[in-house]
Amino acid sequence: MVIGPFDLNALEVAVRLKERYGAQVTALTLGSGKAKDALRRALAMGADAAVLVDDGQMAPKEPSVATRALAAAVRKLGGLDLVLCGRQSGEWDFGQVGALLAEELGMPFVPFVPRLEASGDGWRLEREVEGGLLVVDVSGPCVASITNATDNQPRLPKVKDIMMANRKPIQVWGPVELGLGEEDVGEAANRLEVLELFIPEVKSECEFVEGDDGAAKGAALARKLWDRKVI
Amino acid sequence: MNVVVVAWGGDGKEPAAAAKEVLGGARRLADRTGGQVIAGALGPAAQAARGMIAHGADRVFTVEHEALDGSDADACVEAAEAVCRQAGEGLVLLAGDGLGWEVAPRLAHRLRAGLVTDCVSVSVDGERAVMTKPVYGGKAMARFAVRTGTQVALMRLRAMEPIEPDPDRTGEVEPLGFSPKTAGRVRVVERKHEEHEGRVRLEDARVVVSGGRGLGGPEPFRQLEELADLLGGAVGASLAAVDAGWISPQHQVGQTGKSVAPDVYIAVGISGASQHVAGMSGSRTIVAINKDPDAPIFRVAHLGAVGDYKEILPAFTAELRRLKGEPG
Ligand SMILES: Cc1cc2nc3c(=O)[nH]c(=O)nc-3n(C[C@H](O)[C@H](O)[C@H](O)COP(=O)(O)OP(=O)(O)OC[C@H]3O[C@@H](n4cnc5c(N)ncnc54)[C@H](O)[C@@H]3O)c2cc1C
Numbered sequence: 001m002v003i004g005p006f007d008l009n010a011l012e013v014a015v016r017l018k019e020r021y022g023a024q025v026t027a028l029t030l031g032s033g034k035a036k037d038a039l040r041r042a043l044a045m046g047a048d049a050a051v052l053v054d055d056g057q058m059a060p061k062e063p064s065v066a067t068r069a070l071a072a073a074v075r076k077l078g079g080l081d082l083v084l085c086g087r088q089s090g091e092w093d094f095g096q097v098g099a100l101l102a103e104e105l106g107m108p109f110v111p112f113v114p115r116l117e118a119s120g121d122g123w124r125l126e127r128e129v130e131g132g133l134l135v136v137d138v139s140g141p142c143v144a145s146i147t148n149a150t151d152n153q154p155r156l157p158k159v160k161d162i163m164m165a166n167r168k169p170i171q172v173w174g175p176v177e178l179g180l181g182e183e184d185v186g187e188a189a190n191r192l193e194v195l196e197l198f199i200p201e202v203k204s205e206c207e208f209v210e211g212d213d214g215a216a217k218g219a220a221l222a223r224k225l226w227d228r229k230v231i
Numbered sequence: 232m233n234v235v236v237v238a239w240g241g242d243g244k245e246p247a248a249a250a251k252e253v254l255g256g257a258r259r260l261a262d263r264t265g266g267q268v269i270a271g272a273l274g275p276a277a278q279a280a281r282g283m284i285a286h287g288a289d290r291v292f293t294v295e296h297e298a299l300d301g302s303d304a305d306a307c308v309e310a311a312e313a314v315c316r317q318a319g320e321g322l323v324l325l326a327g328d329g330l331g332w333e334v335a336p337r338l339a340h341r342l343r344a345g346l347v348t349d350c351v352s353v354s355v356d357g358e359r360a361v362m363t364k365p366v367y368g369g370k371a372m373a374r375f376a377v378r379t380g381t382q383v384a385l386m387r388l389r390a391m392e393p394i395e396p397d398p399d400r401t402g403e404v405e406p407l408g409f410s411p412k413t414a415g416r417v418r419v420v421e422r423k424h425e426e427h428e429g430r431v432r433l434e435d436a437r438v439v440v441s442g443g444r445g446l447g448g449p450e451p452f453r454q455l456e457e458l459a460d461l462l463g464g465a466v467g468a469s470l471a472a473v474d475a476g477w478i479s480p481q482h483q484v485g486q487t488g489k490s491v492a493p494d495v496y497i498a499v500g501i502s503g504a505s506q507h508v509a510g511m512s513g514s515r516t517i518v519a520i521n522k523d524p525d526a527p528i529f530r531v532a533h534l535g536a537v538g539d540y541k542e543i544l545p546a547f548t549a550e551l552r553r554l555k556g557e558p559g
Binding site (some may be wrong): 004062063064080087096099100101103104108109110111112114115124126130131132133134135137138139141142148149151181190191192193194195196197199200203204205206207208209212213214215216217218219220221222223224225226229230231 | 304333371373377420541542547
């Protein structure tokens with residue numbers, strides 16, 4: 001079992017599945033040496049192994065490239081039953097990693113999952129949708145993105161676990177170990193080009209209330225809203 | 232440049248509102264470049280193929296199959312891929328509703344196309360499209376070009392405008408044969424509706440009072456509930472407040488939460504990140520209380536108060552109570 005882009009709620013779900021069914025949990029993330037701290041935390045929480053895909057020789061400027069590297073690592077690990085990832089992982093992720101991992105690995109994808117359990121030859125998952133929850137069944141392995149829920153809050157590792165985690169090895173894989181070339185994860189693999197970054201001109205229509213203190217502003221805001229006859 | 236629009240949903244008579252918007256945007260782009268608008272109508276949307284022509288399409292490929300009712304993303308991705316392959320290279324526009332966010336990355340992956348999500352506008356520069364989207368939580372904007380022949384843009388809802396429908400517009404409707412290979416991989420076994428603790432549903436509420444990280448803890452949400460009860464509304468939240476565990480996830484408003492469009496939306500201690508704004512920008516009147524005068528929420532707000540909510544909110548609620556003639 002593998003965790004995709006690093007996320008503590010997803011990891012908590014994985015560790016609980018391990019406690020229940022006796023699985024092997026591998027924490028996997030993409031990043032620089034700094035990401036090792038997050039992986040140590042994962043080991044302390046109960047992951048059995050940790051892998052860092054080192055992006056030093058890659059140019060993962062967009063999710064498709066980052067995901068290709070992660071998927072290669074998942075394949076190299078092999079024999080997995082479930083891939084869990086977080087709901088978001090940074091500004092340029094655009095919330096796509098789970099869906100793209102599923103594509104790369106040829107597996108079904110279930111987003112917005114607060115909890116799941118083994119069922120038959122696969123999984124039974126809850127998924128949040130507008131207005132409620134869907135319960136869905138999947139045969140065989142799948143990719144799921146975990147949303148936080150009251151029953152998957154990450155546990156706080158004990159000091160003993162943290163010390164143990166510091167002694168466990170973290171595997172580091174680069175493009176060579178993953179069999180990926182420049183065309184897969186290099187500059188040329190990026191399909192987007194940023195033409196321009198700019199601060200938009202503020203065309204605010206906002207009417208600000210005045211007042212000597214907060215209480216005066218609050219009362220003035222109430223009167224303005226009342227005058228608009230919208231409540 | 233040909234512009235491809237893949238649409239789903241709708242009531243089986245008319246295209247869905249989101250589809251009309253994207254068709255309108257596609258029509259304008261196609262006119263500017265002398266191209267065609269080629270639409271795909273999946274599942275129930277196929278019944279509205281004529282309506283899609285009225286809203287700007289030149290050709291509509293309909294794909295009908297029981298798996299295309301909107302609950303099976305695998306089937307929708309396959310059908311969208313079939314439409315795009317039939318349509319040939321071009322700019323693909325998709326509506327950024329829930330299903331759109333699931334379909335777009337996977338469709339782009341299969342077409343080996345570049346994808347820009349959460350676009351607020353698309354223009355054309357020669358043979359390539361230029362997409363604009365908010366980045367860094369809405370503090371900046373980025374303009375992107377896509378290097379691949381087929382380019383995919385997932386549009387923010389309400390970013391484009393429908394054209395005036397013309398029932399006399401002519402166009403072709405062609406059914407596409409379709410037998411999905413991956414449909415049914417994810418099977419729905421049960422639907423559970425959420426409980427509402429006797430309050431109005433967030434999506435239906437005429438007034439929404441939302442809190443963010445600026446509230447600093449779970450207790451202040453009681454004050455928001457009090458205000459919501461006074462106005463007959465519901466309580467919403469930003470992802471940051473949900474992630475902090477201050478309020479349950481079913482209250483989250485935004486791109487990965489609920490979309491709301493109430494008469495009045497009151498944002499307290501919410502910065503106004505683009506992903507939050509995506510779920511509430513359709514609100515009629517937006518009121519913001521924030522201590523940072525430069526917070527992006529004030530760009531979408533109509534009424535604002537700058538300062539500490541701990542001082543502003545009690546006075547705001549008390550004054551509204553007085554105006555409504557209710558005892559304090
Ligand atoms: C893929 C993806 C999907 C996302 N989906 C969503 C989504 O669906 N919904 C969502 O909300 N976010 C979403 N986000 C997160 C979003 O980017 C922001 O991080 C989040 O909305 C910030 O929440 P916030 O405004 O509460 O917190 P912050 O950005 O931390 O803002 C807190 C605000 O409170 C103000 N403040 C602080 N103290 C006070 C005080 N005493 N009085 C008054 N004001 C005060 C501050 O000035 C600040 O503006 C998503 C992000 C990603 C990457």
